[in-house]
Amino acid sequence: MTALAGLLVLVSLAALLWQRQHTLLTYFQQEEYDNTRFFTAWQNVRLFDLRATATIVVALVVIAAGAPFVGVKLALAAALAGIMLIERRYRFKKPLAMTERAKRLLYLSFALTLVLALLTVVHPLWAIVALQLAPVTLVLANMALKPLQTRVNEGYTDQAKAKLARLDPVRIGITGSFGKTTVKHMLAEILEASGSVFYSPGSINTVLGHTRHIRQRLQWSHKYFIAEMGAYGIGSIKRLCDFIHPTYGIVTAIGDAHTERFGSIEAIAQAKSELAEEACLAGGTVVVNIDVMQYEPFQRLKKIYDLRMITVGAEGSDVVVDAQETDGASWRISLHSKLGLIPDVTYDLPLLGAHNVTNSALAVTLSLVIDPEIADQIPYFTKTIAQVPHRLQVLDTPGSALILDDAYNSNEQGFMSAVASMDKLAKKRGGRRILVTPGIAELGLEHDRVHARLGEFCSDRCDTVYVINPSRIPSFAETIDADKVTVVEVPSFAAARAAIAKDLKQKDVVLYENDLPDLLEEKRLL
Incomplete structure (x- = not known):
C-alpha cells in the first residue's frame, strides 16, 4: 500500500x-x-x-x-x-x-x-x-x-528570400515607434488603386513573421509587398532590410514607446533611421513624419539624400498637411507640395483621432510617389478606409453605449488623441466619458513622467477612469484630479468590464485604451 x-x-x-x-x-x-x-x-x-x-x-x-x-x-x-x-x-x-x-x-x-x-x-x-x-x-x-532552431529558421528564411526574389514585387517598409500597423493598412487600401497588394496581417513585423507569410501567401499577382518593421534594438531593422530589400519606406514617428528596451529615445531614432538609410541607398524614396527630423540620424540622412527623404506634416514640410475636422468623427485633408513632389490632393478620412490625419497623409504621400496616376482615385479609396481592429475602432450598437476600442495602443500621443476623441463624442451625445486603461508599457525611465502627464490630461476630459492594476502605474492614478474624476481601481480588464456593465447608459462613451498582455496585467499564483 x-x-x-x-x-x-x-x-x-x-x-x-x-x-x-x-x-x-x-x-x-x-x-x-x-x-x-x-x-x-x-x-x-x-x-x-x-x-x-x-x-x-x-x-x-x-x-x-x-x-x-x-x-x-x-x-x-x-x-x-x-x-x-x-x-x-x-x-x-x-x-x-x-x-x-x-x-x-x-x-x-x-x-x-x-x-x-x-x-x-x-x-x-x-x-x-x-x-x-x-x-x-x-x-x-x-x-x-x-x-537546431537556428538551422530550421535559416532554412525557412532562405525559402522566403528565394520566393521574394523570384516574384519580385515592389517592396515597401514601414517602421516607427507607433502607427506602423495603421499606416500599413491605409497604404495597402490606397495602393490597391494601382495594383494588388500583399501585406502580413495584424502586427507581424519580424523576419520570421514575414518569412512564414511570404512562404505561404505571396503570389505572382501581387504587385506590391508592404512589410511592417519592428525594432528590438539597433540593427533589427537593418536585418529586416537585408531580408526584404525595400526601395520605398515610411517612418511614422519617434516616441518613448519601448524606451525600456532601447535605453533612450535617441537610440530609438537611430534604430528607426535604418529603414530610411537602406531605402535611400537602394535608390528609392522614404516618406517621414516631419517630427522625426528633430533627431540627428534623420537630419544627417536628409542632408545626404535631400528629396529622396520626403517630410510630411506642418508648414515647412516637403508635403504640407492641412486638416479640418468635419463632424467629430471624420476629416477633410489636403496635401500640397510646393516642389511638385506629388500632385496636390484633397480627401476625406472617416476615422477618429488627430493622429490618423498624419497616418493617412504618410500613406497617401507614398502612394502618389509610387504611382502619381492614381491621384484622382485617392478620394474614393480614402472614403472607404476601414477601421483597423483595436486601433480607435468605433463600436456603435443601436440602443447601447458607444465603445471606442483602442486596446492595441501603447504610446502617449495616441493615448491623448483617443481620450480627446472620447471627450468630444461624449459631449456631443450628452453622456459620460468613461476611460478604462492599464496605462502604457515599456517606457523605462519615462514611465512615471509619461503617466503623470496622462493623468493630468485625463483630469479635464474624463468623468470616470477605471485604472487596471494601479500598482503598476501609481503616478497615473495619483495625478488624476479626484475632485473632477471618479477613479475606480480594478485588477484586470475583465473586472473593469464587469463593473462598467452594471451602470452603463446609452449616451455614455467608453474608451478601452490599451490592453496589456498577461505578463503585465495581473500576477498568477502558481
Whole structure:
C-alpha cells in the first residue's frame, strides 16, 4: 500500500509539472523565447511555485509529527492533482500557440523536470526542487535547442528570400515607434488603386513573421509587398532590410514607446533611421513624419539624400498637411507640395483621432510617389478606409453605449488623441466619458513622467477612469484630479468590464485604451 501511495504522489506530481510547463511556456512564448526577458517575467508575475511547495512542506511536517504515512501520501496526491486542475483553468489573452518549436521546448523541458521529480524516491524534497526549477528547465531546453532552431529558421528564411526574389514585387517598409500597423493598412487600401497588394496581417513585423507569410501567401499577382518593421534594438531593422530589400519606406514617428528596451529615445531614432538609410541607398524614396527630423540620424540622412527623404506634416514640410475636422468623427485633408513632389490632393478620412490625419497623409504621400496616376482615385479609396481592429475602432450598437476600442495602443500621443476623441463624442451625445486603461508599457525611465502627464490630461476630459492594476502605474492614478474624476481601481480588464456593465447608459462613451498582455496585467499564483 505504501508503494502504491508513493506512486500516486509521483503521478500527480508529474501531471502538475506537465501542466506547469504549459503555463510557463505560454509566458515564454509571449516573451518571444527570450531567456532574459522570461526571467524578468518570472519575477514580476511570480511564476515560482507556492501552492504545491507549501502543500508538500505541510505533508512532510505532518508525517514527521507521526501521522499515518500512507494516508498523508494519498492526501498529498489528491492535493497535487487538485492544484493541477486549478491551473488548467487559467485563461490567457494570448493563448499558447503549439508550434513545432513550442512542442520541442515543452517535451524537452518536461523531460528535465520529470528527471528531478523521479528523484523523490531518494528524498521527497526533490519534488520541491522540480517545481521550483521548472522555469529553469524551460530556459535550458531553449538553449539546448537553439542550434537546431537556428538551422530550421535559416532554412525557412532562405525559402522566403528565394520566393521574394523570384516574384519580385515592389517592396515597401514601414517602421516607427507607433502607427506602423495603421499606416500599413491605409497604404495597402490606397495602393490597391494601382495594383494588388500583399501585406502580413495584424502586427507581424519580424523576419520570421514575414518569412512564414511570404512562404505561404505571396503570389505572382501581387504587385506590391508592404512589410511592417519592428525594432528590438539597433540593427533589427537593418536585418529586416537585408531580408526584404525595400526601395520605398515610411517612418511614422519617434516616441518613448519601448524606451525600456532601447535605453533612450535617441537610440530609438537611430534604430528607426535604418529603414530610411537602406531605402535611400537602394535608390528609392522614404516618406517621414516631419517630427522625426528633430533627431540627428534623420537630419544627417536628409542632408545626404535631400528629396529622396520626403517630410510630411506642418508648414515647412516637403508635403504640407492641412486638416479640418468635419463632424467629430471624420476629416477633410489636403496635401500640397510646393516642389511638385506629388500632385496636390484633397480627401476625406472617416476615422477618429488627430493622429490618423498624419497616418493617412504618410500613406497617401507614398502612394502618389509610387504611382502619381492614381491621384484622382485617392478620394474614393480614402472614403472607404476601414477601421483597423483595436486601433480607435468605433463600436456603435443601436440602443447601447458607444465603445471606442483602442486596446492595441501603447504610446502617449495616441493615448491623448483617443481620450480627446472620447471627450468630444461624449459631449456631443450628452453622456459620460468613461476611460478604462492599464496605462502604457515599456517606457523605462519615462514611465512615471509619461503617466503623470496622462493623468493630468485625463483630469479635464474624463468623468470616470477605471485604472487596471494601479500598482503598476501609481503616478497615473495619483495625478488624476479626484475632485473632477471618479477613479475606480480594478485588477484586470475583465473586472473593469464587469463593473462598467452594471451602470452603463446609452449616451455614455467608453474608451478601452490599451490592453496589456498577461505578463503585465495581473500576477498568477502558481
